[in-house]
């Protein structure tokens with residue numbers, strides 16, 4: 001059913017992508033944003049399915065955009081239960097509730113569903129094989145959502161950064177001011193993607209599909225959505241440094257010199273062709289977005 005001013009339930013507006021979505025979705029409907037803490041006007045805690053049921057009952061959305069996730073890649077290794085509840089189980093519940101209420105769904109996933117052993121950018125139907133628990137729970141969440149009958153689109157994105165929230169970009173800027181020398185991993189390759197670009201592309205898709213669940217149904221499935229181009233964490237850091245006023249010296253190191261609790265794929269570049277074929281959308285090169293993002297500081 002088409003609503004003149006449809007309600008859009010935005011699950012969590014405090015994260016990097018959720019923050020930007022508040023603004024980009026606003027012209028498309030009445031955005032009802034949730035937070036997980038009691039201070040929030042409307043509470044949704046993905047680890048407490050009751051709060052989801054209540055939000056659907058009260059808001060009756062035409063579209064649910066789930067920008068919430070357990071994103072602490074390393075901590076997930078020791079907090080498997082929470083990561084599983086939020087990333088693996090909750091998307092299935094969202095799918096069931098959306099089906100019951102006739103709402104469309106947009107959900108986000110990650111390049112970390114892949115093992116990183118391919119020699120070309122990953123397509124949506126390439127074999128998955130997460131190397132860490134975060135990626136494993138996100139993959140389970142994709143499957144749980146698709147196992148429901150919901151009219152759902154899943155955008156797999158990667159290496160998200162922006163001025164709002166915690167991310168590599170902000171960590172680097174802080175460390176450039178504090179340190180004379182910094183060692184950064186140069187053997188993991190991906191596509192740094194600005195949170196604002198993800199939110200703008202999402203809004204374009206929602207606009208094209210007119211917030212109509214049936215139209216979402218026709219496009220149901222997984223889409224890769226990252227900036228164009230690729231680099232290493234070192235290359236990303238170097239580009240940030242080039243545009244900062246800092247004399248910090250950057251040194252490339254292999255991942256073996258920077259052990260972390262969670263393993264990460266060595267190569268997780270995604271092929272975005274399906275998104276551009278389906279919606280005529282292509283995100284700009286990561287360097288171009290980085291400059292725009294930095295110009296806002």
Ligand SMILES: NC(=O)c1ccc[n+]([C@@H]2O[C@H](COP(=O)([O-])OP(=O)(O)OC[C@H]3O[C@@H](n4cnc5c(N)ncnc54)[C@H](OP(=O)(O)O)[C@@H]3O)[C@@H](O)[C@H]2O)c1
Nearest residue numbers: 012014015016017036045046068069071108110157158160
């Ligand atoms: N960050 C990346 O590099 C990256 C890479 C690939 C894919 N993705 C995916 O992109 C999407 C958006 O990520 P992001 O970078 O915007 O994440 P983020 O900045 O880490 O924010 C995570 C959001 O999820 C919320 N959240 C966490 N646990 C919750 C719970 N139990 N109930 C309700 N809300 C909860 C957080 O709320 P609080 O503020 O209350 O903690 C926050 O709003 C996610 O699906 C993520 O998996 C991210």
